[in-house]
Amino acid sequence: MAGEMKSMKDEIAVIRNLLREQNERLTRLEMENNALKITVSKLENDNLLMKDRLEDISDENKALKLEVSDRRQVTTVLEDSNHANMDKQEEPSGAFGENAVHRRLLLPDAGSPSTTPLPVEPVAFYAYMSKSEPTPSNHHSLIFDMLKTNLGNGYNKFSGTFVAPSAGAYVFTWTINTNPHGAHWINLMVNNVIVGGTVSDTQDTADFDSDSNTAVVVLDQGDSVNLRTTLPSDRAVLVADVHAFTSFAGWRL
Template sequence: MMEGFKIAMDAQISHKEILERKINDLSQTVQNLRKGIHSLQRENLQQNSMITKLQANEALCQKLMDGFNSNTSFTMKMFDQTFSDSPLHAPAAKQSKAVLSKRTANDIRKETLLNPVPTVSSSEEPIAFYAYMTQRLSSPSAFHTLVFDKTITNSGYGYHNASGIFIVPKTGLYVFTWTIQLNKNAYHSTELVVSNAIQGAAFLSVSQLEGSVSGTAIVHANLGDDAFVRTKSTYNAGDIYSSAIGRTFFAGWRLS
């Protein structure tokens, strides 16, 4: 009877081990899916940004061509008025008109394609974001990405409040700033990560009263780079707070 009981126990242990392995496999699959989703989000943002740039370039090229054609038409009229009364200059007028017509048809396309076309104008929408946490984060572990779920400003659509990550929509110089709010008996060290490089850090320890700490960094970032705030590998204990009294937030904007 004892032998039968032992066999049954061994079978249950084996079944438990199989279930644990399946759970571990499923957990790994979920992690891989999350990575895949994040990668697709980055690719989609890059494609949307490229489409926006191409559309802006197309519109600007059309304006340049329209303006050039208008100037060319005006210049031809001036030639007509200047040389129409002088038969001696008629061949020169015809030749000049032919040169201008040829330039309109060929050279303007070549210049438009070969010369760099600016995509930034005074009317372009600025890039800036601001978001904060709406609730307390209980005892985050090391390398925990902070998610600022309430988006107030997202001009340029680079910030993603589901992941807490800002994906750079346009290459340039950026300012990033963040503030962490703590309550009694807590300490945390947080860091700003841009394109897998730590660009800033801030530490705070409180005992009896609540407090906050802020960090700011000015960083050059390229199109598609990630920017987010996370806890450091050490010096983390207690909860991170965010309320109407004091917000834990993340913000940034493009300088140039």
């Protein structure tokens, strides 16, 4: 009888060990499954960002083709004009020549100032971050590398800085997305002088935060404008994905 009881206890102990090993294996599989889900999610986001980049390249290619076509048309017009001037005969003398002189006298003096305003080239840019940026340090310049619009070529997507191609009044607007339990202090800088700012604070909440601001400033040609952090971030991530764009834009009035 004692032998049978010992045998049953041994079998129960073996079964318990098997159950424990199975539970540990299930826990490991669940952790691996969660890690795979995170990896797949990141790959999907990277894929969407790559699609956006391909669209940007396609748009830039179309713009370059249009610019080449426009320049070819201008070249053709100039060549036709040169040929016409070379083929033009001397004006006849006599009464017809006198009439031509009178007509020329009625034209405005070439040296007098023109009252027609010169056309103003548009200046505008819009860019956003292609990936999130964790815990940026103090006085960290933000770089918005996905450039969608850059009329006037004033914005540099590698440095995150806009340089005014001409003097005038400019509007700047920006949006900063922050993860839960974090905080960002962001300032708009003109020649390293603070002219605007936002605060994103979710340290006491479990929600994401999105903050925007707008500033109108008068710039001289060559003035530089960028966004930077004012204080170091603690556990704060600048969130950037296909659903929450951390962006920077500006245009001349």
